[in-house]
Amino acid sequence: MSKQAPLVAGHPLLGSLPDLRDDTLGAYLRARRDHGDVVRFEAGPPGLRASLYAVFSADGVQQILGTEASNFRKENDVYTEIRESIGNGLLTSQDEEYIRQRRMIQPLFTRRRVDAYAGAVHDEATATAHRWTTASGNVVDVVPEMAEFALRSVTRILFGSDIESAVDVVRRNFPVIGESVLRRGVAPLRIPRTWPTPANRRTATAQRELYAICDRIIAERTAAGHDDSGDMISLLIGARDEDGSALDADSVRDQVLVFLLAGHETTATALAFGLHLLARHPDAQHAARAEVDAVLDGRPASAADLERLPYLTRVFKEAMRLYPSVAIMGRRSVADSEVCGFHIPGGSDVYVSPWVTQRHPDYWENPDAFDPDRFAPDLEAARPRYAWFPFGGGPRSCIGQYFAMLEGIIGLATFLQSYEFAAVDAEVPLELGMTMRAAGPARVRLTRRPSSGEAAA
Numbered sequence: 001m002s003k004q005a006p007l008v009a010g011h012p013l014l015g016s017l018p019d020l021r022d023d024t025l026g027a028y029l030r031a032r033r034d035h036g037d038v039v040r041f042e043a044g045p046p047g048l049r050a051s052l053y054a055v056f057s058a059d060g061v062q063q064i065l066g067t068e069a070s071n072f073r074k075e076n077d078v079y080t081e082i083r084e085s086i087g088n089g090l091l092t093s094q095d096e097e098y099i100r101q102r103r104m105i106q107p108l109f110t111r112r113r114v115d116a117y118a119g120a121v122h123d124e125a126t127a128t129a130h131r132w133t134t135a136s137g138n139v140v141d142v143v144p145e146m147a148e149f150a151l152r153s154v155t156r157i158l159f160g161s162d163i164e165s166a167v168d169v170v171r172r173n174f175p176v177i178g179e180s181v182l183r184r185g186v187a188p189l190r191i192p193r194t195w196p197t198p199a200n201r202r203t204a205t206a207q208r209e210l211y212a213i214c215d216r217i218i219a220e221r222t223a224a225g226h227d228d229s230g231d232m233i234s235l236l237i238g239a240r241d242e243d244g245s246a247l248d249a250d251s252v253r254d255q256v257l258v259f260l261l262a263g264h265e266t267t268a269t270a271l272a273f274g275l276h277l278l279a280r281h282p283d284a285q286h287a288a289r290a291e292v293d294a295v296l297d298g299r300p301a302s303a304a305d306l307e308r309l310p311y312l313t314r315v316f317k318e319a320m321r322l323y324p325s326v327a328i329m330g331r332r333s334v335a336d337s338e339v340c341g342f343h344i345p346g347g348s349d350v351y352v353s354p355w356v357t358q359r360h361p362d363y364w365e366n367p368d369a370f371d372p373d374r375f376a377p378d379l380e381a382a383r384p385r386y387a388w389f390p391f392g393g394g395p396r397s398c399i400g401q402y403f404a405m406l407e408g409i410i411g412l413a414t415f416l417q418s419y420e421f422a423a424v425d426a427e428v429p430l431e432l433g434m435t436m437r438a439a440g441p442a443r444v445r446l447t448r449r450p451s452s453g454e455a456a457a
């Protein structure tokens, strides 16, 4: 007989709602510390109270994302909001529709395909480093800087030569969509989208502008016929299923918007914390730069260099351990199940959290300390598979993870070639939106390196 998961004590009237609303990440960490690896929260006023379960052990995460993925579906209110805002692309679709999409889109993310984007990423990194030559007081805030770098990189691989017409539209409108998904996804009651409230009107305008730019570019590419530019829009248009069928224009647009949603803020956060942590830890920065200089000897980083930069890769992985962009992932259970000896009823909201599991003392010694050498191959191999899962896992794992690693390593290598970094801000406050991100500045003071070649960009 499996046991009831321990209930996390909360407010007499509202349960855990205030704790989860005001400090979700803290509430999750405390819940694990005080109650163990499977916990239950009750949140909301009587009558509207919802139960939700959180699972923190690596084994439990493996069960939910991996071995029993079909029992834990992407069916909560946030996914519904994403579907209604930007269409039912790869992030949110399910069942037959999902399997077809993943089958058609997976070949666009093979290493060979993604490696071909390394030049574009390097160009964007070089342009970023070049912009910093005029930074006031030689100080930059890496939070907006990495947001811009990541936005331009993903927009460029998607839209290719149309990047400049797309990037402004995306920069202006995506935050509006993100804010709406989050606000509506967690609200106990939702106003219908058709009501002309200011928030609904703002979201509808943002959606219209994003749809318009995607639809225009997709129509132009389709009309032009065969196109070997290699950007993702062309590849999506050219993708064929086993029976020869293609994605229709709306589905191509849905995927483009999903890649923007899933591939922009996530990578920006990982890079911003990568730079911030290097700036705070001069020894690690020195070791990473020594590796970059020895391997690259001043030349641009390419895809082939990824495996030649193991220390920098450890730094990036450690940044994603401490600051996972997707700090919490939600599912809804179909049937009753048992996770780590605890009963989870069918129809429950169930959450797993890289934020908690990646700081779990069973898997990580001195978990809050920055130590890239945790990712030395022997230590990595000795850890359970799901002790570190910033890209999720199982059948719904991140399709863009190799691209994210490539962008992270090429970006950090290029910045290290050009500058030395010293942290201005020791602590960076966090904010949990659709993803976890830095809420405050993460400023670094830059010292230009004498051998820096970026000024020639």
Ligand code: HEM
Residues within 6 Å of the ligand: 090, 091, 092, 102, 154, 258, 259, 260, 262, 263, 264, 266, 267, 270, 324, 325, 326, 329, 330, 389, 390, 391, 392, 393, 395, 396, 397, 398, 399, 400, 401, 403, 404
């Ligand atoms: C550091 C950067 C990134 C992180 C931390 C990240 C994290 C994740 C995570 C945790 C999931 C699984 C979500 C869940 O199971 O609920 C996911 C899925 C996904 N990611 Fe990423 N991601 C990153 C970059 C990217 C990029 C660059 C792209 C595309 C260009 C992308 C596209 C997607 C897509 C399409 C899915 C859904 C896959 C599916 O369900 O089949 N991601 N990502």
